[in-house]
Amino acid sequence: MRTPIRLLLSALALTLPIAAQAQDTLYFSAIPDEDETRLSERFDKVADYLTNELGVPVEFVPVKSYPAAVTAFRNDQVQLAWFGGLSGVQARMLVPDARAIAQGDEDQNFVTYFIANTKTGLTESDDFPMAAKGMSFTFGAKTSTSGRLMPEYHIREETGQAPEDFFGRVGFSGDHSQTLRLVASGAWQVGALNFSVYDQAVSDGAPEVETARIIWKTPPYPDYNWTIRGDVDARWGEGFADRVQAALIGMDDPDLLTAFPRSAFIAATNDDYAPIETIGQQLDLLE
Template sequence: MLRRNLIALSLLAALGAAHAQTAVFRVTAIPDESPTELARKAAPLVAYLEKQLGQKVEFTPVTDYAAAVEALVNRKVDLAWFGGFTFVQAHSRSGGKVIPLVQREEDEKFRSVFISRDPAVKTLADLKGKDLSFGSQSSTSGHLMPRHFLLQQGLEPEKAFRRVAYSGAHDATIAAVASGKVAGGALNISVWQKFVDDKKVDPAEVRVIYTTPPYYDYNWSVHAELPKSVRDKLSAAFLALKPGTPEADEILKLQRATRFVPTQVQNYQGIEAAAKNAGLL
């Protein structure tokens, strides 16, 4: 009887280990760009992580920034790409259990830009009394930090501008400014540069009128209850992505990264302070 029980327990343990190996590892990202662009960016990274983790990896899109936060807080996904503000929200909502693993080197000194196609608008002050678009309300680079720097210059958005709009995503902000729906817009500098490089916008027609000072931004975050062995594998996988191989070059280009570096909660204290000062946290 004892032997049979031991055998049964061993089989259960083996089945549990096999399930752990075959369980789907889910990845999500804040929807700061169009769904097709997010899926395109995720595909080679997902394939790479499958090899590094030795299990099935799937990209799980979400409808908005808040859904990305809730998905990781409630462990519906295992890994999430957050902006600085959404990380701060997730860290707070989870009681400190959402932790950042890595960020792009670029995220140590990230910036936002304000753009306009109105010939009369050359500075932020010139936007007074006109329509301004942010991205998502939960966006770090498309709302929180642009708002923070506007307030530093004495421009309270709801009072300084005729109308404040929220486009929902950085590419949508560019479209709103380019079409003349709004006089100015604030967005992520890397998305702006990608649109310029891909000739999707003419920088002679739609111009950058202000570039913000640098701040910490995006990161890949996990829940603290994800086993440490998996967290270590993930960190090692991201840190191993170095230019020079076709696989790494494709992933880094799509992620708009020169390389990934370790990060920590303390890096986002400035974002947390800005959110509290703006009444957004």
């Protein structure tokens, strides 16, 4: 009795690696530096763009926290991710041969804004706001580069004290948008956030910028980056990582770029983030 061909194919499929049974979907994620709705609006469009450019299915996978983004990358739940400087370093340390392949043009010289509720009386200055001593202060996410790592580094450098010693109360909002909302409402007197989120709020005419004003800007540092796993060429073919890099650098649709917001993407390497790794180790934020 001849076995039907469909049964033979089914049996064969059970013996093959999952990746070989069908064309793999490339999954990517991003650190949740803003609310989930805005992130999905941004990255679902990016997924469509990459699908067209690469000729393979690409899907965006939302995550709930910065550590969750790193874990998803480590566990191969996503193969590509839009990380901050620190989370990118963390992810690359956990995945052999993972590499940064692109960054926004603005990410070469990123800055953090320190903002204060207008009721504090603090105003913008080129000097660190020493008058904020004893006030309440919120970072963003605990492993955010622009919302925690670099603000804490500069607080320590400028004051000679840990944040908990300089400020009266210290907390973590979870993301940049929330930092802006909380400082604007007066729940926290002072906070630190990603400059692009604040500038976007100004462009959008958000009411929060009326009561949460910039008081100090950090010196520049490298930040966000696209990082890809080191095993993607073995799965999608030789040179696939380079193709992804070329697709990201070639992203010139104003709607896609404005959503980040970035003016363009440029090539990046792991070495670009050596300063972030050094500071992360100094502050004991890297394992």
